[in-house]
Amino acid sequence: MSILVNKNTKLVVQGMTGRDGSFHTAKMKEYGTNIVAGVSPGKGGQNVNGIPVFNTVEDAVKTTGANTSIIFVPAPLAGDAIMEAGDAGVELVICISEGVPTLDMVKATNYLKKKGVKLIGANCPGLITPDEALVGILPGNIFKKGNVGLMSRSGTLTYLMVSLLTQAGLGQSTCVGIGGDPVAGLYYQELLQMFQDDPETEAIVLIGEIGGDAEERAAQFIKDHVTKPVVAFIAGQSAPPGKRMGHAGAIISSGSGTAEEKIAAFEAIGVPVARLPIEIPLLIKKALKID
């Protein structure tokens, strides 16, 4: 078991023939992800590295039975690409594209919600279920199959955390990069519920950031719905107020969204928060009573 992606994932890549799309398609395929189709308007009928290319996601889904789509199209087109995937009938959409206008995401998330289609991103590294499916731009080699579920608003910080876990012998069930944009698809709550329901996941790592109140809401959700151990890390403890640290979300507005508040919210409900990344594996081992 795992969440969202696995051996049954049949992936269609939107924007597969572009620079990023083709590079990461190769990486995902190399990892063993079952990529069944690519979409690139005007290139339908071609075959790229053994993967058939279609003009529309609808054609791809009808022909190949794809159930998951990953999006690499340029940001101004990404909102529409998300809706195209939702319209075509996949169950899960992962949007990697960075810099998608927020109102495009308001429209796209609303549309997918009505269609009952799940979305991860935009502006996210994707997700992975080790040894089953890599759907994103994460470096597959650092992951190891296991029972720690991980969710994060950032990319490379996730990789650092995962390496630390893997080095400590702690494998992962599924690791999800939810992205740092103001309006995004699945968020902490939904993923916490999925990990809670996933029999393979025994502990959960939540990597948060300054800005917004998503971590505070996650803490409330954990209190109400999650019985599995959760440990957390909040990036931006040293960030000054009013400055956006790369992610649109990573900005402290006056008096809220600070790391202190988020850490306090987690600790108040008994979720230990690591002050340094290196402490995460230790907290997990403690939670799982390993060693």
Added chain:
Amino acid sequence: MSILVNKNTKLVVQGMTGRDGSFHTAKMKEYGTNIVAGVSPGKGGQNVNGIPVFNTVEDAVKTTGANTSIIFVPAPLAGDAIMEAGDAGVELVICISEGVPTLDMVKATNYLKKKGVKLIGANCPGLITPDEALVGILPGNIFKKGNVGLMSRSGTLTYLMVSLLTQAGLGQSTCVGIGGDPVAGLYYQELLQMFQDDPETEAIVLIGEIGGDAEERAAQFIKDHVTKPVVAFIAGQSAPPGKRMGHAGAIISSGSGTAEEKIAAFEAIGVPVARLPIEIPLLIKKALKID
């Protein structure tokens, strides 16, 4: 039993203080309809003929538990009024207003569908369950409680039909005027299903008009889903092509929407079609094996 409105109907009247709204509110109240609230922005807190007036439908619903709304506001505001009712949480909306722009209705019907709220109209006379609730502008005195369900695209023609039925001793379960606009709420199919499911209704009268293919679709639906006897009348048998006969729908485009086609569609599935209004009660009696 009956469909859509009955003794449990708690009605809110949107536009109650306007000319038409106040006139018909009095008529409906006189008939015995349970009118619990009126809505007229800026007049909230007033009390008109014993009916409390609210500024918004939401206030009216929250305070009085209204479950049905009838709309008498001017046509340019009617689409928005329909959505206000849908947003406020009533189960059924009846829009009497005539001349509502079609694109407003596209938006409003789509919104109500998403909210799971039923709509009748716009540009319709409303509906009645005799002796229980009159929600519309139909003349209550011509109706009689009974077991004939009736649905119609027109107003006064319905009254004529109902009088003929009542004179013939044939009472009605519920009579619904669905309106003649290009985009409207509940249509033949939905109402046929409701009458089919209503234990009190034993026979159904369908009054159609030239234009469009609603009657042809109804015939197909009857064939597939309706076991109760249905009899029909089609107005506009003598109408020339290309002329709009009052209702936006009542226009024959070249080679389709003619009375002949509609009559043929019904007769092909064994639904008898009256050539003159006076024949309707006879066909019903025959269907119900009365006399």
Added chain:
Amino acid sequence: MKIHEYQAKEIFSRYSIPVTKEIVCYSTDEVCAAAEKLGLPVVVKAQVLAGGRGKAGGVKLARTMDAAREAADQILGMDIKGYTVEKVLVAEGVKFNSEFYVGLTIDRNTKSVILMASAEGGVEIEEVAKDNPEAILKFPIDPDLGMSPFFARKIAFALFSDFSLVKQGADLFQKLYKIFLDTDASLVEINPLVVTDEGKLLALDGKMNFDDNALDRHPDIEALNEPTEDEKKELEAKDSGLTYIRLEGNIGCMVNGAGLAMASMDVIKHYGGNPANFLDIGGSSSPQKVIDAMNLLLSDKNVKVIMINIFGGITRCDDVAHGLVSALDQMKVDIPIVIRLSGTNAEEGLKIISDYNLPTVKSLSEAAQEAIRLVNQVN
């Protein structure tokens, strides 16, 4: 409301939809000047608010100046389905290698705007719909989503195989949908939409109808209205709260409600008579309205008998009777009137009428038969 081809194409142009270069002309001399300016060949097209211009001989290709002059002479002043041709559109002759149909309209069943497209352009779409319905692709448009780029592309891929045409088509569909919404249209149509020899999409013809109920919010569109004499009468009637459509018969009808009005005409026809009009006087019953209605009926010289059929619902029959009596007091009516009143306060109404020494009948069938009898007496 309908507008002319050249007006529709002017709107298209405002949205950067490619249309033929063309000039509206009101005389043969103007046509020749236009042909000179555009260069031969040109197409001369009657501008009337009726379909089937081509079949009626209202569209002619001219390869020479003489042919252009001849076409102008023939078409200007011609009658097409009761419309006199007062202006023609002179358009550049375009070489093309395929013709498509694209139209947007309202779909009652999905309750949305629907795009219809077909590779069988250039012919009347109703004929394609009848003979080869599969040749028409239909795409209902989700009102929340609108004509989003991916959706437009999906349609374009279904219609075109060349990717350049797909891109042009997707762009075109988005613009057409925007026009539809912006103007509260009820029909936006390009037929044919051609692919020129240069591989470009081009609107060779254009048609737009508008939602009459929304004209109030589009005064610019309303200003384009060019009603015929009959339509002016209908519009005047509408201003008085009446819906009037003139027909060919001799029994003038005055009825309350559109459905009942149609049914009344049907009953007249059923018994062998011929209604002179459709006239719905609506819900109110003021004397002025009845006077206006009577004036309308009497202004039609074909009308030999008037049949009044009122079903009092919210309308009270005594009110109508009062109105009718007042009307008759104020005007001279020298043809017979058959009156049928029924429903709310019918008894009171009938009494008023009979006190005025006018005959009444009891049912719609009786009214129709009596009207026919009186017409036959007159003839």
Added chain:
Amino acid sequence: MKIHEYQAKEIFSRYSIPVTKEIVCYSTDEVCAAAEKLGLPVVVKAQVLAGGRGKAGGVKLARTMDAAREAADQILGMDIKGYTVEKVLVAEGVKFNSEFYVGLTIDRNTKSVILMASAEGGVEIEEVAKDNPEAILKFPIDPDLGMSPFFARKIAFALFSDFSLVKQGADLFQKLYKIFLDTDASLVEINPLVVTDEGKLLALDGKMNFDDNALDRHPDIEALNEPTEDEKKELEAKDSGLTYIRLEGNIGCMVNGAGLAMASMDVIKHYGGNPANFLDIGGSSSPQKVIDAMNLLLSDKNVKVIMINIFGGITRCDDVAHGLVSALDQMKVDIPIVIRLSGTNAEEGLKIISDYNLPTVKSLSEAAQEAIRLVNQVN
């Protein structure tokens, strides 16, 4: 992206939202002329892209010409949160009897635009949010429905009791939402929105922020941008694919990825050091990018040590190492560099670095500690 109050109010005006009569001035003389023209009293307001102008003394009421002159002298050239006041807005003094707050922004939780309104206008809304959260009404806007008239009215009834204000408010909310959509705003705010003595709603102040990701489709908005020197540096960095934010410390950081960059700063802080910047070099690793990044770091005179922390994911560590070595070949770097490479091809990368005779460390903690040690040596 932020714009000035006067620019926001110019946009409001274009949508017929009532704002105060006002004139932008760049000198004391202009202020006096404006006061003359508008009539006393006037309010002189610093136009800087920072909040808290009032508290900083950047807003003054002037009842006399002398007071206006004095206010202009005081405010022009003043420093507010690092911004020098180069222009002021001179606005008519308005009599009003109540103040409201209205703001539209993006709500992460409902994933929609949200309208916030409060009868406690005139103060910073964050303070109201903290002290009295119930005083702020929140209305998430259904993206499909938009700010429909009934919804706007619902909000207005919640905020105002007088029906004339309800109507004005509903109209205002619809316009504000249209502005938000039309400009891809991230914040549209009126604080305070006042009710004048004549019972009219009036925007006394205005604030607009925009979605940086959508600026490409709004060149007119982008043209209003007035970056400070620091922001210009950040924008230049962005053009090179770098995200750079200058801070106050002395350890220059170069990291790939925003989250890791923040975490790196956190670790430095944790061990008692002070990061000089946030610098995310993103996913690529061309030598040019590393050179640009090094130049950025070295242009900050406070930087005494550079700490490089790369986690190779898709980015390969050997590529980064090559880039760094090329960069160092091309430029003079006279401060120590602490390098930590990890992840994809870390071994190869580390070898390249050590062949170049640069020291490397094994973990982020070690890197931070080493950087701090080196800074302390320098000081």
